Amino acid sequence: MEDPAAQQRALAEGNKRVMQEAFLMKRATDASDTKSAFTHAGNMLKELKTTQLSPRNYYELYMKVLDELRHLEDFFTSQNRQARQPMVGLYEQAQACTMVLPRLYLLNTVGACYILSQEAPARDILKDLLEMTKGVQHPMRGLFLRNYFSHVTRDKLPDAGSPYEGDGGSVDDSVEFVLENFVEANKLWVRMHGQKGPSKDKKRRERERKDLRLLVGTNLVRLSQLEGVDGAKYKTDILPPILEQVVGCKDTIAQSYLMDCLIQVFPDEFHLASLEAFLDGVCRLKEKVRVRPVLESLMERIGNYVGEHPDALPKDVDAFRLLNDCVTRLVSERPKLELSEIILMQVALLQFASQCYPGRLEYINHCIGVCGRAMVSRGFEPLTGGRPARRDLPLECIEALLRLLSIPLKSLGLGVLSLAEYIDLLHFLPWESQKQVSLELLRSVLSKESALSDLDCVDRLLGMIAPILKDPPNGERGDGDAAMQAAQEEERRLVARVVHLMRNEDTDCYFRMLVVARRHLGQGSPSQVQYTLVPLVFRALGLARTIRAAEVADEEQAAAAETAAAAAAAASAATAKAEAEARATADAAEGGVNGGSGGGADDDGDADGDATNGGENGKEGEGGSDETEAAAAPAEGDEDSGETVAPAPAPAGESPATGAEGAGDDEGAFPPVPPAAAAVARPRQFSSRKVYQFLHEIVTAMAPLHPWVSLSLFLQCAIGADRTGFKAIAYEFFSQAFILYEDELSDSKAQVRALVSMAGTLLSCEGFDPVDYDALATKTAQYAAKLLKKPDQCRMVTLCSHLFWSPDEAAPGRRDARRVLECLQRSLKIADVCIAGGVNAQLFIEILNHYVFFFEADNPEIAGRYISGLVALIHEHVDSLDPSDARTEMERYLNNTLDHIRRKKEQADLPESLGKNFAWVTI
Template structure:
């Protein structure tokens, strides 16, 4: 059916085009031979093609455009005729002899255009005559196109201010009257379409109306282009008369479209100065009109205008734009009881953006808007509609985008109340938006109180809402969101240590409720933020009165101990061990021996009880050795205990090479460069010799198990340790011992049972080169190395 119709339509259009072109051809010949009679005859026949009722507006437009172009040639001819002395008045009379009314009126408009141009009669009289005569066509589609033709040919001949046609009693008032009259008639034709034809064709009719709408709206555009339409005239004449037509036509489609046109075609300052009138029309529209979109468009325009320049802001204040818009919205929402949530939120979102742009200093306005929104949402429970929640996110993001500062948004008491209406998923999206804003703007949250408020807003990311873990969450999404929380915690800072401590306590309180999956992400940054505070306090004199209330490193360390303990629920012993060691080092720098010892103890317990994987053990033991080596706070007894343990752990590692490397690393525990009482050459040597024995044993094991001794890498590594301590002046490391180690390696490398290994060869060769290099340096170092024969 539909396909048939479209096909038929194509045929009708083609037939119309052929008829039109044939007559146009004859018209051209008549024009070329200056035959006025024939020109009129063929042009009228040509225009008869526009009398069809078979075409949809779209197709009719194609035909109309073709006729329009042809009429321009006729118009040129009329101009030439007039120049040749033919009276335009006679022409104007002559064309009225055309038999059919539609061609007659097209011809009349065409001559009318030349008539006005000739200035033989006042423009206003010709325009008035034409616009009245067009009443002769009452068929909506034909009438709309005819009037559209009139509008187009008269477009540059209106007696506008500064135009050629002004003066001699012709004023801009006449121009405006003419366009308004044409507009009113066109709108009537357009609205009438709705009520013609059978009810079952409503959809088709509305589609056709929608295609025709710009013909009607065009008049408003013409009005907006008239120079003489200043604010005064817009306010007194144009807007009231346009709105009168809009309201009185009582047609939903026309009202919605024309309101949109008014908002889009006239300048911003006109809207501002006539807000009362424009908003006053809204409640008078049909209840089915989508007023929320109309108002949103208006507010969006005005927001953009406000954002364009600070100079225009006083205008907004002067007309009290905010309260007017706010009232209008309230009335609309009240009147349309069935307005869906998305409509309500869209309206408030537009109003909020408006007030943020226009009254950035009036936070109370913004809060007022949010409060009104909460009021409307209350009783509806969590919002299910996807689009509505998106609008809420837009609503809540607006203050962040405007102020680039969450702290300002935290002052809005209704902000968290709006968030309450978001479902858990969207709540998280909003929380992420908030955190991103903080990170991007490096916002400092200066008090524990504000931090508390912030965590209230982002609680969706901090813990399982409703106590139910969300199992369906994508792993990567979860990591992403928790990483952003981690970054937020990491960037906490405050110059006042007391407040910072309170902030940390607040964050800690919330973070610890997060459950094992989140702690993994949130505890490390919390620990480091706390340590940052320790560093801040370090070096400050301790309060001599021992005031319990003031923040001391000791207090922070106590808190840290408990914080890290929380990780045992996951469990992640290797992470906890690293954090304990980090704390121990900080305690060391604060000269707090018992605290540092306690952290080490915790780390050792984890090592002994929790870390059983041999790879993890190797990593852990090297971390322990490294940290312990840097400790200076320990007395002999504590130091001995911890060192003894560490060497014990080293010797008990599973793989011989791991044992060997851990044991020679322990050598460093007995030799600290900048501490004279920490240079125990004997024990260094014991470690190195023990490492050598283990390396030997490793080779033998390899020989027994595989038939080859494996590489000599361990020996070369040990040789390097020998050289290190030799250079550092350890008296126990002698030239002879180095010499014999070199020989040992050389022999081993030549032995047939040794597996050749180019990397080890290169390592050894560069070690020997280093010895040569040190020799050549001369001076004390050169002298020291001189006896070694490489």
């Protein structure tokens, strides 16, 4: 019956008859009329013989009958407990029912009470019930009958610790009964597939058949609830017959459901103990069965279990190898398997490896490599060199690859860069999908705050994020809507943050990392480089400061070593001179004694000869002493000259101070050279000058695309060079900023911003010679005087006046009072011609504040009469304005300035000269 209305009518009529017969059955049980109770119960159960209801409606009717049978079950139990009727008698009365289906329902109801009374072994009753249940072979009615058997006996099976164990049977008997019920129920369910009917109703019949799957799976739930079943029994006694039934039924729906049901109902440790047998069963399923969800479910359960219990994984079982062999076998035996299914199986396998074998990178690399080879075997090629793909990758494959590539990022972060197959597989994805993976990689790296200290690592990382930096090969990157712009801003921030993770104690290696970063980031789209190269510039500036500090320390160390060497040489010379003088004195004294004893004491005149020789020796000693002093003089001269010369290393076996001759005459007589002089520092390949050259190249390359950003960076580099002592380099950076200002900046607002930055930078630099500083300050003032808008001219010329009056009184060439006054007077002239809307009054007030500043700074050219006259001029212009909000603001600004002057005039602790100056100011 297919008509829904007819189905509802048949269901309503069935429910009505069930309610009527149930009422009569309950009245009979209240009267303890067993015979009538059986009769009305049989009439009620007769409604389950209908063939007019769909499985869903039949289930509703079945549940209604089931509720009423509970009353009958309670009646039988109470009758037995009150010793009114033995269970065997009730069991025999149930068999008197003439209709097969109602009789079997009644037998199951009485049989459950029979087991509960323990008047007969549970094993015998269960066996008898199962045998008689075979009498119903109608697929749907038989399934519901077997479900009723499973329902009423669920708590009456012989099991470990149950009251029915022992004489009533053992857990092995329970396993046997439940398995037999499962096998017969599955056979009935599979038989529904062969039911005859119109082809157009096949899908409906399959859908209705799927609705009945729980009636079969309930038996597996009963097996999993047996306390006496452990992993060993499951592996040997339960799983093999189940797999045999599942594989042997040759039904796609049954195999898919029952394999998943096995995974869900039994404990995780059971699956670990029987993994190999289960996977063998998976490989023997029908080709139409989607094995991927089955394997995913299995690996997810085991992975989560091992994640919570790391010691649960058996040492003698390589679960990954077993799963991988299963997947490989399935792929080889199923040539029609879709590519997306292959990738998703590797996704599950990779997730399993990450959870159970977190340190085994070869497993991760293997899964990625399998996907890459599968892509190639299906005719897909990686997108390299910017060329378009010959075949578009299906959407489901793209999503699967994204899942696969994201798994290692979560667990490994930067470790994915060591996976040889990872980047190759990434190139199979479309450009936007590659960018998605790159963004996830950046987020993973940033979340772990992993320091990028390896050159090769930086190179590979920046190579992987190329889709973020570059435009797509098939078109330009558009600005898009607000959401797209926000996404692009987020991408740029991520790249900039990664640049700040680069660090290395070895400055040469660090510089190479920055060079590699520039190579990658410089290849980005014009819209990207202004965001990605800026952090690189600031990292390079930091490196330049570090290298320069090390260079200064090396220079100081070399100077100290030279000073120590010179002192050692001088000390050696003085020691040699003293020893020579002592020998000369001794020789002279010995000669005098010999001469006094008479020259004829020796016939051959040896005494005279000795005296003569002694005199000569004395002279030689004195001459040697003079030569030693002369030799020491150049050493002292070298020290005074201030040149740093590294001492030459002494030959092997000789003292660094004395050389070969010194060692031969008096070894160990001279003090050793300090270690600082003898040590040879490791050479530094890249100097701070090289870093500034690198910075110059970066900013110069950016200048045509982003002049304002480049100008700001040139000024930053100028500050860095000035603070590290390279005034010529700082001057060059300023020159480049000026060139950019002249050639590229045409917008008046940008020019004003640039002049403010240039003036502030110039004031921050302290190393320029007076001539260079004057040239830069004058050029800045000239730019200010050439601005298009007069108010901008006025304000910038006023600002440039500060370039000629440094707060540091000792700053050479930076305090020119006359030029300060010239700037202020010129700004007054410019302000005087700004007559539109009372702008001149506003400008006059601003100029007044600068006058007061320089007046307080004790500029001798700023006299009190200038301030008094300017105040009067401002009052005149403000009074001539019409009442407005602008005038109110001007008056408030002016009053604040005048209040400041009054406080200064009244301040008692001002320096005497400044107090006299303010006394002459009239406001």
